Amino acid sequence: MSPEELAKGDFQKPFTKSVLHAGAEVPSMLSAVGQNFQDERFNIYRNNIFAGLVQAIADGYPVIRRLVGDDFFRAMALEYARNSLPTSPVMMTYGASFAEFLESFEPVASLPYLPDVARLEWLYSECFHEKDSAPVTMEQVLEEAGGDIDSLVLRYHPALRLLGSRFAVLSLWNAHREDIADDQVEMPDIDAGEEILLTRPGIGVELRWLETGGLGFVRSLQQGETLGNAAEKVMQQYPDFDLQKMLVVLFESGAITGFSMQDSSSG
Numbered sequence: 001m002s003p004e005e006l007a008k009g010d011f012q013k014p015f016t017k018s019v020l021h022a023g024a025e026v027p028s029m030l031s032a033v034g035q036n037f038q039d040e041r042f043n044i045y046r047n048n049i050f051a052g053l054v055q056a057i058a059d060g061y062p063v064i065r066r067l068v069g070d071d072f073f074r075a076m077a078l079e080y081a082r083n084s085l086p087t088s089p090v091m092m093t094y095g096a097s098f099a100e101f102l103e104s105f106e107p108v109a110s111l112p113y114l115p116d117v118a119r120l121e122w123l124y125s126e127c128f129h130e131k132d133s134a135p136v137t138m139e140q141v142l143e144e145a146g147g148d149i150d151s152l153v154l155r156y157h158p159a160l161r162l163l164g165s166r167f168a169v170l171s172l173w174n175a176h177r178e179d180i181a182d183d184q185v186e187m188p189d190i191d192a193g194e195e196i197l198l199t200r201p202g203i204g205v206e207l208r209w210l211e212t213g214g215l216g217f218v219r220s221l222q223q224g225e226t227l228g229n230a231a232e233k234v235m236q237q238y239p240d241f242d243l244q245k246m247l248v249v250l251f252e253s254g255a256i257t258g259f260s261m262q263d264s265s266s267g
Helices: 003-007 012-020 028-033 039-060 062-068 070-083 098-104 114-129 138-145 169-175 214-222 227-237 243-252
Strands: 152-156 161-165 194-199 206-210 256-261
Touching (some): 039 062, 114 161, 214 243
Antiparallel strands (some): 152 256, 194 206
């Protein structure tokens, strides 16, 4: 096969099929370009491709890896890679569907919290790589609002992420971070559900627990609800919801980047 024929792409489809599917025959055209590809040599190349994909998953999900053990994790990640090939050349986007894979992966059915831990790890990565935006302080907003906080419509940092789980996924994440020694790991009460806020006020990601109702409150605000309307909704369901405490968390975490005032005449 000539370089011109290769450039036309006639080589790419059969080569891709062979390299990404275990057991597929070595492309016959490889010998035509003067490369002495034995089956063993091509398998090494194929294995290196999947080793890279497995490593990408391992890098993105260090807490999952620690929870299940390195050997099991790599076998699990290989199964994922074989069924979920990259769709983008940007490898930091690879592994977005890992949580969904875990939900249907029978060998981890006895660990039902794993998918939500994976979701937290993926949100951490998204938060870390999001664009920057300067936060505002509560004092700035209150001063400009002139006391009419009910009409406030808040704008959020693009890195803000939220997760609600029926499991203690942030507690689990904290207990199994890579900087925690094995003899310091303590398992939390797994069935204690948590609501989690992820922000990046500076160069590092911060994770915080929200009180019950906080998740719905912030999501209402993200959808354009005024502060007054969002507070009324959450307090109807959770009468003891501490609005002041929630606002302190949002502003201290750098989650708020601006605001507007809804005209009372517009409803």
